Amino acid sequence: MASQIPGRRIGIASPISMPEEVEALAASGATEFYCGVAVESWAQRYGNLAWLNRRGVGAANPNLDALRRLVVEANRFAIPVAVALNSPFYTASQLPDIVALCRDLADVGVRRVIVSDPGLILALRASGSTLAISASSVAAIRNSQACEFYRDLGVQRVILPRHMSLGDIQRIKERAPDLEIEVFVLNDGCTYEEGSCATTHAAGAFCLTEWSYAFARFDGAPLSGEERGALDRNVTDYKEWIWYLSNCGHSSSARRLPNGPCGLCAIWDFCRVGVDCLKIVGREAHPHRKLLSLQLVKTVVEQVEQGASKEQAGDFARELRETPDLCDSNYMCYYRDGSGKER
Amino acid sequence: MIDTVPEQKQTVWTNPPPLPGLRGARVYYGPEFCETLLPTPKALLEAYRSRARTFAAFTFVTPPVGEDGLAKLQVLLGLLAQQDQPVEVVVNDWGVLRLVAAMRDRCQPVLGRLMNKMLRDPRITPRIAGESLLAEAVLASQQSALTSQLFSGLLRSHGIATVELDNLYQGIDMDFDGLGLRPSLHVPFGFVASGPACFQAGMHQPKTKKFSNDTPCRLECQTYIGQMTDSAAPGRQAPLLTQGNTVFYRQDAALVERGLAWAQAHGARVVLHQTPFGEGYATENIDLARSWVEAQHG
16 A cells, blocks of 8 residues: 655654764664753752753763763764753752753754753743754643644744544644654653652652552441442552553563564654654663664554554554564553554 | 643542631642642632632642643633633643743733742751751751742743742742742641652552553543651651542641741742642631641641
8 A cells, every 4th residue: 555654754763872883873874962961060959859851960960071072973974962951940049050960962063952941941031042852752732732732932843742543643734733842752751740759769669669559448338349449449559550661571572672562653653744864762771772662663654654554553662573472461561542453 | 731621620638628717828829749730710710719719819730731721721721811800820741831921911920939949858857957067068958949030030021020830848048038938838848759650540450551641631630649667767757648640748736836936937938738639727826827737737
C-alpha cells in the first residue's frame, strides 16, 4: 500500500551525556541531541534538595567543559544540542544564576534550552537570550490552550507529556499549528504526570517504591470478599505495570534490544499528523542503550518514510522488538490507541 | 469516560454535611485532580444552586485536562459566567487559566495546588527543618516560582489574586504581600503525586484496560481509599493515602496546628477537606477551622 505520509521528515531527539557518544549517535540517525548540565557551585549550594535539571550532578550531566566539547562534536554533524533546565520551578534567588548559565550555554554553542518554569522563560526573555526554548514535558501541557499559553511566553516547541492519546496529539497539532510538537517514543515510563509529581528521585523513585496497600470503604462498611479480591488483583497488576514502566525491569530482548515503554507503533501516526520530533528518553542510560534505542526508532521511521502503511509499520515495529508478549500486555505502550494491532 | 454509572451519581461526593459553623464558608466544588469527574452542565448548576443556599460563596475547582476536558470546561465556565454572582475558579492547567482569564470579570481565577510546584515528598520534608542542611537549600524548599516577580506578575496579568498551597512539613517562607498575592492553605491533606492514569479505576477492568488515560471509571474513588506503607523502610513511614489518580499525605496534628498559625499570621484562608478527593470548605476564620479539624479528624 502506498504511504499516506507527506514528504516532510520527522526528527529524532536522542539523549546524550558525553562528547564520545556523538559520532555513533549521529551515524545512527539522531537529528537533535539533548542533555543536562552539571554545575558544581549549584550542587554545593542546594545539595539534593533542589536539583538543577531533575538529575543530580553525577547522573550523566556533563559539566560546561564537556558540554563545549560535545557541542563541537555535534557541530561536525550539524546536529543541534539542547540543554534541559527543567526543574518544576526555580525561586527568585535561583533565577539570576540560571540566566547567567544560559549565557554560558549560548557561548559554547548550545542552541536550545528545555524549560518548564514560566518564570525562567520570562527571565530569559528579559535577559535578551537568543536561545530557542522548548517547553518541557514537566510543564504538563496537555491541551491546545496550554500550548498557546506557552507560545505566548515565547516558546517555539512543546514537548508533550507522557500519557497522551494520539487523538489529543493530533488535535493539538491541528489547533496550534505554529508550534513544533515533540512526543515521547521510547523508554522510561512514569506512573504519574511529571508535572503533577511533587516528589524527588533524590530519595529514590517514589513510584517505584514497593508500597503495601490497606484499603477501606468511606462508608465504614467492611470490604466484601469480592471487593477485596478486586483490590488485591489491582495492586498485583499495578506492580506489574510499574515493572513495564521501569523498562521491563531493565531487561533486553534476545537481540539485546532494550525493552520498555514504547511508541514505535505510533510513529506512522506521528508522521501523518505532522509531529516534528520523537523523543527518546534516558540521559543517564548506558551509551549502548542510547544507541540501540535510537536505531530502533530510526529503523521504524525509515519504514514509514519508505511508504509502509500504518499496519505494515506497526507489524514491523512489533517484529523488530521480538517481544510480542510484552507488546500484547498493553502496559508497554506509550500510546495504546496507536498500537498497530487492534486488541 | 464514566462507565455504567448513572449521570446523577457524578454529583455524589463523599463528604458528610459540614458542621453548622461552616455554613458561612466558601464551598469548593469540582474535581481538582481528575478530568473524568468533571460534572455535567446540569450537575454543576444543581451544585451551584444547592450550595448557594448553604454557603457564602462558590468556588469551582478544575483539574488538568486534555482536549475533551477543555471543551467540557468551556461549556461549564460559560454557564458559571451567566450566574448572578461572580464565582471563583481554581485552575490546575495553564490552558484552563487561559480560558478563565478571558472571562475574569465573571470567573475569578485562582492558581491551584498543582500549579504551585513545591517539594511535598513526605519521605523527606518532615526532616528538612530538623537537619543541618544547606541554608539556601532549605529556603528553596520553602519557596516556589511565585517568589519571582516575573512569574507572579504573569499570574496577576491573568487575573490571579489568590494562590493555593499545601501545608508543608518544611514550612513556607514567601512574602505574599510583596508579591501582591493572597495565600490559600489546604488542610489536612496535601497531594504528593497525581496523573492521568487512575490506580483505583483498574479494579473493575480487565488487565489490559488498566492504568491508562482512558481506563473506564466507575467512580471507585468515591468509595475506596488506600493507605500506603513502605515495608522496606519502616523507619520513615509517611502517612500516605491513595484515592483515585492521586496520592496524598495526611498532615499530622502538629503540622495542622503550625499551618493554621501560619495562615493566621499571613492572612491566608484555609481550605478544609473531609476527604482528600472530596468537596472543600474555605474560611478565613482560623478558630473555626481549628475546631472543624479537631471535630472531623481528631
